[in-house]
Amino acid sequence: MADIRLEGVSHSYDGGRTWALKPMTWTWRSNRAYALLGPSGCGKTTLLNIISGLISPTTGRIWLGDREVTSVPTAGRNIAQVFQFPVLYEQMSVYDNLAFPLRNRGYPRAEVDRRVRTVSQLLGLDGHLGRRSRRLDPGRQQIVCLGRGLVRPDVAAVLLDEPLTVIDPALKWTLRSKLKEIHRDTGHTLVYVTHDQTEALTFADEVVVLKDGEIVQAGEPTELFLAPAHEFVGHFIGSPGMNVVPAEITGGVVRVGGAVVGRAAGDGGDLPPGPVRIGVRPEFVRIVPGRDAPGWGGPETDTAGRDAPGWDGPGRDAGARAAPGLQARITGVDRMGSYHLVHARVDGHTLVSKTGPGSRHEPGAVAFFRFDPGRAFLFRDEVRCGSLAPLGGSLEQPLEGPLEGARGRSPEGRQGA
Numbered sequence: 001m002a003d004i005r006l007e008g009v010s011h012s013y014d015g016g017r018t019w020a021l022k023p024m025t026w027t028w029r030s031n032r033a034y035a036l037l038g039p040s041g042c043g044k045t046t047l048l049n050i051i052s053g054l055i056s057p058t059t060g061r062i063w064l065g066d067r068e069v070t071s072v073p074t075a076g077r078n079i080a081q082v083f084q085f086p087v088l089y090e091q092m093s094v095y096d097n098l099a100f101p102l103r104n105r106g107y108p109r110a111e112v113d114r115r116v117r118t119v120s121q122l123l124g125l126d127g128h129l130g131r132r133s134r135r136l137d138p139g140r141q142q143i144v145c146l147g148r149g150l151v152r153p154d155v156a157a158v159l160l161d162e163p164l165t166v167i168d169p170a171l172k173w174t175l176r177s178k179l180k181e182i183h184r185d186t187g188h189t190l191v192y193v194t195h196d197q198t199e200a201l202t203f204a205d206e207v208v209v210l211k212d213g214e215i216v217q218a219g220e221p222t223e224l225f226l227a228p229a230h231e232f233v234g235h236f237i238g239s240p241g242m243n244v245v246p247a248e249i250t251g252g253v254v255r256v257g258g259a260v261v262g263r264a265a266g267d268g269g270d271l272p273p274g275p276v277r278i279g280v281r282p283e284f285v286r287i288v289p290g291r292d293a294p295g296w297g298g299p300e301t302d303t304a305g306r307d308a309p310g311w312d313g314p315g316r317d318a319g320a321r322a323a324p325g326l327q328a329r330i331t332g333v334d335r336m337g338s339y340h341l342v343h344a345r346v347d348g349h350t351l352v353s354k355t356g357p358g359s360r361h362e363p364g365a366v367a368f369f370r371f372d373p374g375r376a377f378l379f380r381d382e383v384r385c386g387s388l389a390p391l392g393g394s395l396e397q398p399l400e401g402p403l404e405g406a407r408g409r410s411p412e413g414r415q416g417a
């Protein structure tokens, strides 16, 4: 097992007019299970084919451990690759297909049999070992391909390119957990390409998010959810994605449409004044009905909250008081069963809050929307530059518990993430 290191690797299919992959320096660490996540056309397959040697990069160098393999053909790289659709020796039995990579490398017969039976048992292929591969349905054929990719314990890496596309959805969950089991057993470096966030988050130790040929963030699933380093990660991961609200920093405070919503806390020092975007996930937006907002002294019957004292509304002098939240009118409520999505308009933008199934918010009401401390971030040019801190207090530690010591990585040489 070895790290796979990419140094300044990029790729253009059209002589440099456009770039499927922008120059990238990145290490896939030995024994880890990665998901390479991104939308269609962002360069996932190109990157995988560069690692396996099916494509020569336009620039850059590739290392497997301390061996440079940039010009080594696929066969010499000791990498197993499984494609989106089944590629099998159709005339061979399932057993022989699984045994092929081992026999090819001269494994002793008993070891071949032991490995084939272990993998076949894990993937539920025991009843099919004697059948010709072409007699299997495409889903089962793909499972054989997975088995063939995973059967050798000594490969440098296993690359899986959307391997569950042709598999029945009900079986996908089972297969993903089997893949994890096999990974635990063999310790392969595994790169699993997908455009499906659920697949990525449930499968990987580390998720690498690719956008327009660039890695924008990599980290443990929880970290990508709790602390997106790029607006794209906020949108692409989570359901629904992160809210983005345009704002302005003036005198160290952040305002939305003139209302102060918090203090600007820069990731690397003070943030200069100017436009910024607040990113906050629906899970971290709380709703305080107008009359319950702190400082609200209006008539009990008026739930509008528009004139609540203590509300530093648009056009008012914010002062140093803590605002009860962003005032907004609820425009709709989606009842999703286990949760509700409450939609509101803030300064011309939509804000969504995910609430419990028992919440009683109604369209037309005006309420205060508050962001959990440490869970609302500030973005400039789509890259995170800071956090929204409470006006009076310090920012709560946004990452705690299992995330400690597990910060995401940036592609080396690149700012951000």
Ligand SMILES: Nc1ncnc2c1ncn2[C@@H]1O[C@H](COP(=O)(O)OP(=O)(O)OP(=O)(O)O)[C@@H](O)[C@H]1O
Pocket: 013, 020, 038, 039, 040, 041, 042, 043, 044, 045, 046, 047, 195
């Ligand atoms: N053989 C090719 N010739 C020219 N352009 C290509 C070729 N293969 C891919 N591209 C282009 O390179 C870019 C990246 O494609 P790639 O297939 O790597 O993305 P992807 O993320 O794997 O997409 P998908 O999820 O749809 O497979 C796209 O703009 C694609 O159109």
